[in-house]
Amino acid sequence: MSKASYNMEQTKLNPYVPFSVALIDKKRETHNTYTLTFKSPDNSFHFIPGQFNMMYIPGIGEAPISISGNPVSNYEIVHTIREVGAVSSKIIQTSIGHQLGLRGPFGKGWPVESAKDKDVILVTGGIGLAPLRPLIYQLLENRDAYNKITLLYGARTPQDILFQDELKKWLARFDIQVEISVDRDEANWKGHVGVITRFISTSDFDPGNCVSMICGPEVMIRYSVRELATLGVKDDNIYVSMERNMKCGVGHCGHCQYGGGFVCKDGPVFSFADIKDLFSVKEI
Amino acid sequence: MVLRNLFSKHPLFQSLPKEYNLFLEKCAHTSHYPADGYLFHEGAEANRFFFIVQGKVALEIHVPGHPMVSFETIPRGHVVGWSWSQPPHSWVFDGRAVREVEAVVFDGARVREKMEQDHEFGFLMFRYFAGIMNKRIVSSRMQLMDIYDAKKGNEYL
Secondary structure (H helix, E strand, C coil): CCCCCHHEEEHHHCCCCCEEEEEEEECCCCCCCCCEEEEEECCCCCCCCCEEEEEEECCCCCEEEEECCCCCCCCEEEEEEEEHHHHHHHHHHCCCCCCCEEEEEEEEECCCCCCCEEEEEEEEHHHHHHHHHHHHHHHHHHHHHHCCCEEEEEEHHHCCCCHHHHHHHHHHCCCCEEEEECCCCCCCCCEECHHHHHHHCCCCCCCHEEEEEEEEEEEHHHHHHHHHHCCCCCCCHEEECCCCHHHHHCCCCCCCCCEEEEEEHEEEEEEEHHHHHHEEEEEE | HHHHHHHHHHHHHHHHHHHHHHHHHHHHEEEECCCEEEEEECCCCEEEEEEECCCCCCEEEECCCCCCCCEECCCCCCCEHHHCCCCCCCCCEECCCEEECEEEEEEEHHHHHHHHHHHHHHHHHHHHHHHHHHHHHHHHHHHHHHHCCCHCCCCCC
16 A cells, blocks of 8 residues: 555545555554554544544455544544454554555534533443544543533453553543443452443433433443433433444445435434434344 | 431432331441452341442352452442342342442341331332342343454444
């Protein structure tokens, strides 16, 4: 990919044309998850928290990966990637200084504006913390604009917890409540064990004046929504990030069709009120 | 009065008539458990339940030849223990304070006796504890599903 000559302007004109980005930093988060930082070609990469890019390895394929960096850092493009398939494995194997292709950003992001002056409750699990991290950055940088902020994060084991340095900083803050829970205990773990959704009922937020944003396995989302509804949170104040097999990124190919819409174009962040009827439909 | 302040906002007590809250208050006292201290042990007589005010309690099971397995922690604001309500009234697991725990401890034997005598009270208590059991069963099943396993999707997040 090092000989590629794409640029961002081309992608803006034609969303099917990737631009090349050079890897400038790679950080191991867990045994199978890495955070990769690419240099923004013209220091003007803008995105909304919750959006994703299509990452392209010539000869291997393309995969949609959510953006996990700080939205104010226009000079870099940050992705946190878990090694689960051929494309993600090759992306992670990219060496510093080498380039790969990128299209984006695509999709609709988190409702940062409509959450202002409300309590914000974020529920996430596994790799789902990555698409929420830009949102957390934005909420904390504009902390006065929001009421109480709660982050509930579930992971498989203590070894699978992402962004451990940042989580420690957030845990130390007095203006955000953070609860972390793992499904399986390991030696010396002093934190919570059990599903993260049980913390919803004991978190300090006003169900009548809050916005909840949920990102993680769909099973976790379903039980989170149920718990929030039990407490009286309305469907249109719940936002979920959906995961489907996105290909084109612009709603043409149909791979990620979700009812009458497309996850890549109409999502990945949806108001639960808009997809409630689809949510219980199996295999959609 | 101090006791009432500790648990008055808890759903159990908000769902009960005043006379039953007064009864529960008479059955309760506060207690502290140091980090790694045990609230109860598997096989011992179960005659208490606990409202966790501070800290968290790990439910553990002993597997011969292995370290204790902690399969769930009960955080503050939650209630621990229902073995007191079901024969043979003995604890099924160990309960260990992960960090220092402050708890309101209820006399389960007295509460059980009252439940048998006053079926309205018994119904309200069972309804509450059945809700806890339901949530714990759902939680256990979610843990068993191993939903964060990389092989079960999420490549595209």
